[in-house]
Amino acid sequence: MSTGSGRKSLRKYEVTNLLFFLALMVALGVLVTMVFRHYGTRNQVLDEESDLGVVSEALGDESDVGIFYLGTKISETQRQYRSRLEIPVTDDGLLAELFDLPGVEEVTLDQRILIIRKSGAVRWDDIRPGVRRIVSRHLHIHF
Known part of the structure; x- marks a missing residue:
């Protein structure tokens, strides 16, 4: 009996770890997307602001x-x-x-x-x- 309950807790642990790391990957993906969007447009100048002269x-x-x-x-x-x-x-x-x-x-x-x-x-x-x-x-x- 002790082996059956051990498998249940091990399975819970694996599912919890899987969900945790999945959530972590999604959060990092969102963060990286925000950073690239911010730094990708920081040097762009609007046409009305660009003054060559x-x-x-x-x-x-x-x-x-x-x-x-x-x-x-x-x-x-x-x-x-x-x-x-x-x-x-x-x-x-x-x-x-x-x-x-x-x-x-x-x-x-x-x-x-x-x-x-x-x-x-x-x-x-x-x-x-x-x-x-x-x-x-x-x-x-x-x-």
């Missing part, structure tokens, strides 16, 4: 240095160009066009930031529209 700028009338914050990363590292002679052969036109603007003396690219140093004779109001146009066109070509 200059997002904001820090310009002062008394300063010869202006900072333009871009909507996307334009370079991986900081690169500084003090004249047209330093523009690499591999330039896709962005730097050459920026140096074509009147008064631009130096251009620094730093990931999402574009820093421009101008001559004192030129006002930012003369340079700003050209920078916005060039950056916007350049980013729309590449993205």
Whole structure:
């Protein structure tokens, strides 16, 4: 008799373990699904939020240095160009066009930031529209 009741308790134990691990697998599956859905969409930008170009700028009338914050990363590292002679052969036109603007003396690219140093004779109001146009066109070509 003791063997029969032992089989019943062993069977109960096996069924309980089976149900427990089945519930655990379902719970982990739900958790993994939620994590993949969250991390799969975290880098997606809505169309109205995507702004390929200059997002904001820090310009002062008394300063010869202006900072333009871009909507996307334009370079991986900081690169500084003090004249047209330093523009690499591999330039896709962005730097050459920026140096074509009147008064631009130096251009620094730093990931999402574009820093421009101008001559004192030129006002930012003369340079700003050209920078916005060039950056916007350049980013729309590449993205």
